Amino acid sequence: xxxxxxxxxxxxxxxxxxxxxxxxxxxxxxxxxxxxxxxxxxxxxxxxxxxxxxxxxxxxxxxxxxxxxxxxxxxxxxxxxxxxxxxxxxxxxxxxxxxxxxxxxxxxxxxxxxxxxxxxxxxxxxxxxxxxxxxxxxxxxxxxxxxxxxxxxxxxxxxxxxxxxxxxxxxxxxxxxxxxxxxxxxxxxxxxxxxxxxxxxxxxxxxxxxxxxxxxxxxxxxxxxxxxxxxxxxxxxxxxxxxxxxxxxxxxxxxxxxxxxxxxxxxxxxxxxxxxxxxxxxxxxxxxxxxxxxxxxxxxxxxxxxxxxxxxxxxxxxxxxxxxxxxxxxxxxxxxxxxx
Amino acid sequence: xxxxxxxxxxxxxxxxxxxxxxxxxxxxxxxxxxxxxxxxxxxxxxxxxxxxxxxxxxxxxxxxxxxxxxxxxxxxxxxxxxxxxxxxxxxxxxxxxxxxxxxxxxxxxxxxxxxxxxxxxxxxxxxxxxxxxxxxxxxxxxxxxxxxxxxxxxxxxxxxxxxxxxxxxxxxxxxxxxxxxxxxxxxxxxxxxxxxxxxxxxxxxxxxxxxxxxxxxxxxxxxxxxxxxxxxxxxxxxxxxxxxxxxxxxxxxxxxxxxxxxxxxxxxxxxxxxxxxxxxxxxxxxxxxxxxxxxxxxxxxxxxxxxxxxxxxxxxxxxxxxxxxxxxxxxxxxxxxxxx
Numbered sequence: 001x002x003x004x005x006x007x008x009x010x011x012x013x014x015x016x017x018x019x020x021x022x023x024x025x026x027x028x029x030x031x032x033x034x035x036x037x038x039x040x041x042x043x044x045x046x047x048x049x050x051x052x053x054x055x056x057x058x059x060x061x062x063x064x065x066x067x068x069x070x071x072x073x074x075x076x077x078x079x080x081x082x083x084x085x086x087x088x089x090x091x092x093x094x095x096x097x098x099x100x101x102x103x104x105x106x107x108x109x110x111x112x113x114x115x116x117x118x119x120x121x122x123x124x125x126x127x128x129x130x131x132x133x134x135x136x137x138x139x140x141x142x143x144x145x146x147x148x149x150x151x152x153x154x155x156x157x158x159x160x161x162x163x164x165x166x167x168x169x170x171x172x173x174x175x176x177x178x179x180x181x182x183x184x185x186x187x188x189x190x191x192x193x194x195x196x197x198x199x200x201x202x203x204x205x206x207x208x209x210x211x212x213x214x215x216x217x218x219x220x221x222x223x224x225x226x227x228x229x230x231x232x233x234x235x236x237x238x239x240x241x242x243x244x245x246x247x248x249x250x251x252x253x254x255x256x257x258x259x260x261x262x263x264x265x266x267x268x269x270x271x272x273x274x275x276x277x278x279x280x281x282x283x284x285x286x287x288x289x290x291x292x293x294x295x296x297x298x299x300x301x302x303x304x305x306x307x308x309x310x311x312x313x314x315x316x317x318x319x320x321x322x323x324x325x326x327x328x329x330x331x332x333x334x335x336x337x338x339x340x
Numbered sequence: 341x342x343x344x345x346x347x348x349x350x351x352x353x354x355x356x357x358x359x360x361x362x363x364x365x366x367x368x369x370x371x372x373x374x375x376x377x378x379x380x381x382x383x384x385x386x387x388x389x390x391x392x393x394x395x396x397x398x399x400x401x402x403x404x405x406x407x408x409x410x411x412x413x414x415x416x417x418x419x420x421x422x423x424x425x426x427x428x429x430x431x432x433x434x435x436x437x438x439x440x441x442x443x444x445x446x447x448x449x450x451x452x453x454x455x456x457x458x459x460x461x462x463x464x465x466x467x468x469x470x471x472x473x474x475x476x477x478x479x480x481x482x483x484x485x486x487x488x489x490x491x492x493x494x495x496x497x498x499x500x501x502x503x504x505x506x507x508x509x510x511x512x513x514x515x516x517x518x519x520x521x522x523x524x525x526x527x528x529x530x531x532x533x534x535x536x537x538x539x540x541x542x543x544x545x546x547x548x549x550x551x552x553x554x555x556x557x558x559x560x561x562x563x564x565x566x567x568x569x570x571x572x573x574x575x576x577x578x579x580x581x582x583x584x585x586x587x588x589x590x591x592x593x594x595x596x597x598x599x600x601x602x603x604x605x606x607x608x609x610x611x612x613x614x615x616x617x618x619x620x621x622x623x624x625x626x627x628x629x630x631x632x633x634x635x636x637x638x639x640x641x642x643x644x645x646x647x648x649x650x651x652x653x654x655x656x657x658x659x660x661x662x663x664x665x666x667x668x669x670x671x672x673x674x675x676x677x678x679x680x
Contacts, residue, residue, distance in 0.1 A: 081411050209431070
């Protein structure tokens with residue numbers, strides 16, 4: 001069954017295609033009787049406007065693109081959930097793409113989305129992102145762009161983030177307040193801004209509490225995995241470090257550390273406290289349940305889309321849009337891997 | 341910066357738009373020198389073909405749609421990972437939509453995708469799906485359609501599934517072989533085919549081992565959640581049922597049951613064995629680690645896209661396509677919640 005066209009309706013009613021088109025758009029120079037007949041016939045023949053043709057006229061595709069590192073991370077799947085829901089509510093569809101943490105792939109995907117003439121792009125940057133040139137291309141082409149979570153500070157576009165430095169400061173402070181003094185930090189890779197900010201928040205908390213910073217307690221995750229958390233916890237144990245707490249860049253890494261500590265019979269939190277970051281679903285169900293920083297993924301997705309639509313609407317009206325940065329609140333979820 | 345058009349290039353080179361267009365398409369009636377000049381200029385001016393216009397000519401959007409119940413389930417995020425990767429490899433983009441387990445929403449989303457003139461649709465059906473009329477509309481419109489995981493058996497389209505009945509038979513048999521006789525089944529809702537098949541596999545395993553089926557050991561999850569697993573395990577405990585094993589429709593439900601059993605101090609597997617279905621990430625990291633059936637989500641996504649492309653390609657060539665059903669293998673991952 002081929003889709004019904006305006007021409008099919010016109011032939012059936014023995015009127016011109018222009019009249020059918022005008023009737024469907026509600027132009028006043030078509031009589032009420034004709035309009036009713038056209039609508040009835042369109043309904044009967046299951047007519048739906050060809051959105052490709054409509055888009056060409058209106059220069060809008062009603063489609064946005066979202067590039068994320070990977071969909072199988074609980075946090076990103078929550079963000080995508082928020083993005084899709086908010087977009088759909090506004091009649092927009094979302095193309096999802098994964099950079100797999102590679103900036104090279106990111107550049108390619110941006111090009112694909114630009115060729116597709118999406119109305120706007122949402123992005124959370126790859127971990128190996130050391131450039132913002134490809135983002136500048138999007139901005140220069142006047143395609144609305146919103147970065148979220150993993151952003152590039154220097155790019156002149158809207159952003160939705162949490163205050164990573166503050167959140168990490170609070171997490172470290174919780175450990176200090178419960179009596180921990182030798183706090184290891186399993187940090188993220190060197191480039192991403194949120195990884196840097198969490199590291200700086202950790203250092204600031206130590207400093208404000210007169211605890212000397214010890215570089216040998218910093219472990220750098222390359223891929224931010226369960227396995228790295230496991231491996232670093234093992235290193236700490238085997239090298240007899242006097243560590244009394246671990247602050248991990250994300251729950252996945254913390255869960256890896258817990259898996260090792262459980263296996264080695266090290267009591268949590270009695271011997272070592274652990275705190276994560278993100279509040280993944282699993283963090284509540286592992287044993288002991290993980291104390292962590294809640295990162296509002298779903299809300300972040302919704303806010304990012306709202307900001308993007310603000311910019312799209314301004315752009316449609318030919319108004320200049322001043323990029324905004326929204327900072328979402330985080331909170332610590334206290335469970336059983338820390339005291340207090 | 342407005343996107344470069346063919347006209348911009350034509351003006352710059354002082355040739356006609358038709359010549360520019362022909363040169364870019366590699367027509368032989370354009371001289372080599374002109375073609376080289378056009379390509380150089382196009383490169384310089386950052387020209388990219390307007391894919392909306394290209395699509396209108398070729399009647400292809402190079403976009404496919406995927407409708408799933410929800411993205412925040414680990415299994416579906418793995419399927420989507422496979423879908424996006426395979427599609428992108430073939431130059432296709434993927435629009436992701438969520439039915440939120442509602443058939444009403446599903447109908448609306450199908451309409452959206454059809455209006456968008458996607459080249460094909462992938463779907464895993466909502467739990468409350470009691471009709472296949474909306475699928476018939478897609479099939480009648482000759483839009484390539486592939487169902488995966490949660491399918492409708494009666495729909496005349498391609499499908500990618502696992503053998504749920506066999507997998508569930510094997511899971512139940514493992515419990516029986518380890519000595520369990522009073523096996524509760526936390527089943528899924530009544531409509532979805534995979535929920536029915538897992539239930540039937542469970543019954544068949546009991547039957548083949550001469551264990552009487554006891555309806556009071558069947559607990560029906562409405563939303564297939566952690567909370568339901570927790571609640572049903574509690575019911576079993578409080579009502580003093582002589583249950584010695586639980587087979588849950590999915591890991592999330594099994595993890596809920598384990599959370600209750602741990603809390604109530606019931607030893608797993610000594611007092612009650614537990615087996616799940618899906619092999620979520622968390623199943624390996626909870627305590628005790630969950631024995632489960634591995635469901636190949638990533639592979640399922642890739643296979644579904646491959647089947648869809650087969651059909652799209654046939655359709656482009658005007659060849660009739662005979663729907664296929666691919667059945668993927670599952671295996672049991674033995675961990676610590678069962679004996680043997």
